[in-house]
Amino acid sequence: MLMRLSTSKSKNATSLYVIKDITIKNKRTTKIVEKLGTEAQLREKLNGQDPYEWAKKYISELNKKEKENKVEIIAKFSETKQIPMDSKVHFNGGYLFLQDIYYDLGLHKISKQISDKYKFSFDLNSILSRLIYTRMLNPSSKLSSFKASNDFIEQPNFELQHIYRALEIISKESDFIESTVYKNSLKLSKRNTKVLYYDCTNYFFETEKADGLKQYGLSKEHRPNPIVQMGLFMDGDGIPLAFSIFDGNKNEQPSLKPLEKRILSDFDLSKFVVCTDAGLASNTNRIFNNKNDRAFIVTQSLKKLKKHLKDWALAPNGWHLSNETKNINLENIDHSSNNKAIYYKERWINENELPQKLIVTYSPKYRAYQEYIRSTQIQRAEKLVKKPSSINKKKQNDPKRFIDSIHCTNEGEIAEKQVLTINRDTISDEEKYDGFYGVCTNLDDNAETIIKVNKRRWEIEESFRILKTEFKARPVYLSRDDRIKAHFTTCFLSLLIYRLLEKKLDEKYTTKELIETLKNHNFMELKGEGYIPTYTRTDITDELHDKFGFRTDTQIISNAKMKKILKQLNCIMKLN
Structure with missing residues (x-):
């Protein structure tokens, strides 16, 4: 005015x-x-x-x-005049950077398409966007997310009941949302789909009741609660591509094919290499990706190889360094952690009528790391030997695997008490594999290239960590299967937007630094005038403003300027 x-x-x-x-x-x-x-x-x-x-x-x-946004705003405050009852003046603006990516991905248009299809009256775009922003900035239950959406500069135009109704729709349209977002992302930047990484994890529930998707299974966090499992495909640059949710008590290996088939049909992709860990490297999955223009790179457990292949893999002769043909014998090298070289050997094998290349690496540095980890586990095992009551089922990487229970005396008589001892044979057997690492592939590329591709699997593991730690995707508080599916749809979209944000900032900052910066990007509203930044200006806030093309780091942002920023970000909601 x-x-x-x-x-x-x-x-x-x-x-x-x-x-x-x-x-x-x-x-x-x-x-x-x-x-x-x-x-x-x-x-x-x-x-x-x-x-x-x-x-x-x-x-x-x-x-x-x-x-021209050059006016100086004068505000008057009184020490005697009370603030109005229930007046809120503190708001978050960090979500504006996420909103820019949200709209670039066309999620507002996707929401409109879905709304037109089902003819409901509530604002799906407003609900979906707020579920995504709160998952990243203030992760909690849906009720808490509804309350937290009032902390944004733009106020929600929906009720709590609308969130639960929206979850039903999001679940039904999850595949459509996922594939359309992928196609829209191609307009932002080229997606690296030459290599696709796949992995699974699980999430526990707050409840102890098992039904539907939530079932008792092997929890990766050793929780005594029902779990649900997630399969996730990631592209070669670490950007999430597609996901699936399946029962917590099912084997994860069969989860790969259905999701990959959906990628083949809905994403218009056909030529790629699928990279997985050993747990998902079943022969069925390898054969499935030995067709047409697809290929596989999978981690290979050396312990599970046939004896003649295991002997070849661990033999000291026949090794070479990168880009060298000279044969090296491991008995003649420096095995200390100071030697950071990686040694290779490879051969073609025919397992279950499937030709594939077996690549084995040896690293003195990796050997030293494994020796250190085992030594700490042995120390823990030795302490457990003194407490027989604490010995239960032995699990992989559990110190208890080194403990044997003796029920007889040296004379063969039944012992009065159970005797626990450290099994030195188990330790010696494990030591044989220290420093070695195996990979199988049907590609004919050189070993160094294959190993380099396989090493990027850490990014999908980091994605799971972000979902569980920063985004607090678990425990899951929902009970109905459709709402559970919708919950993980919003988690997937949050992860996608976060990864795109990382790329836009050239991956300079840690997850904690970025999320904390957005979470603390707050303003105090000066009624009728504008918004006063209350956040600390840093290199990250400067780069965010530079990359996204708008600024909120002046002493005050007038209402007119804020409206202009929101219009620039394709925002359709209005300031109060």
């Missing part, structure tokens, strides 16, 4: 004011911007110049500066 001149007459004088109309909670009111003085004071100050003509020129200049 433009500023204008107003006068107030009293018994002794006429005062001149600069006023403007403002809107607070959809009600228009008038605010005094500046008191210019009485008519007499201004005539004296202006040496007889007409105070009204001067005031009009002065206000015209103020309006010009405001249009």
Whole structure:
């Protein structure tokens, strides 16, 4: 609103004011911007110049500066005037950077397509976007997410009941959302789909009741609660591609094929290499990716190889360094951790009528790491030997695997008490594999290239960590299968948007640094005027503003400027 001149007459004088109309909670009111003085004071100050003509020129200049965002805003506060009851003035603006990516991915258009299909009245775009933003900035239950959405500059236009109704729709349209977002992402940047990484993890529930998707299975976090499992495909640059949710008590190996078939049909992809860990490297999955233009790279457990292949893999002869053909015998090298070289050997094998290349690496540094880890586990095992009551089922990488239980004396008689001892044979057997690592593939590329591709599997493991730690995707508080599926759809979209944010910032910052910066990117609202930043300006906030093309780091952002920013970000909601 433009500023204008107003006068107030009293018994002794006429005062001149600069006023403007403002809107607070959809009600228009008038605010005094500046008191210019009485008519007499201004005539004296202006040496007889007409105070009204001067005031009009002065206000015209103020309006010009405001249009150029150069006006200085003056605020008055009173120590005696109470703040209005239930008045909220503190808001988060960090979500605006996420919103820019959200709209670039066309999620607002996807929401409209779904809304037109089902003819519901609530704003799906508003709900979906808030579920995504709160998952990243204030992860919690759906009820808490609803409350947290009031912390954003733009207020929600939906009720809690609408969130639960929206979850049903999101679940039904999850595959459509996923494939459409992928196609829209191609407009932002080229996706590296030459290599696709696949892995699985599971998430526990708050409840102990098992039904539907939530079933008792092998929890990766050793929780005594039902779990649900997630399969995730990631592209060669670490950007999430597709996901699936399946029962917590099912084997994860069969989960690969259905999701990959969906990628083949819905994503218009056909030529790629699938890279998985040993747990998903079943012969069925390898054969499935030995067709057409697809290939596989899988981690190979050396312990599970046939004896003649195991002997070949561990033999000291036949090794070479990268880009060298000279044969090296491992007995003649430095095995200390100071030797950071990686040694290779490879051969073609035919397992279950499937030709594939077996690549084995040996690293003295990796050997030293494994020796260190085992030594700490042996120390723990030795302590456990003194506490027989704490010995239960032995698991992989559990120190208890080194412990044997003896029930007989040396004379073969039944012992009065169970005797625990450290099994040195188990330790010696494990030591044979220290420093060695195996990979199988049907590609004919050189060993170094294959190993380099396989090493990037850490990014999908990091994605799971982000979902579980920063985004708090578990415990899951929902019970219905459709709502569970929708929950993980929003988690997947949050991860996708976060990874794109990382790429936009050239992967300079840690997850914690980025999320904390967005979470603390707060403002205090000056009613009728604008927003005062209360966050700390840092290199990260500067780069965010530079990369996204708008700034909120001036001393105050007027309502007009904030509306312009929201319009720039394709925002369709209005400021109160």
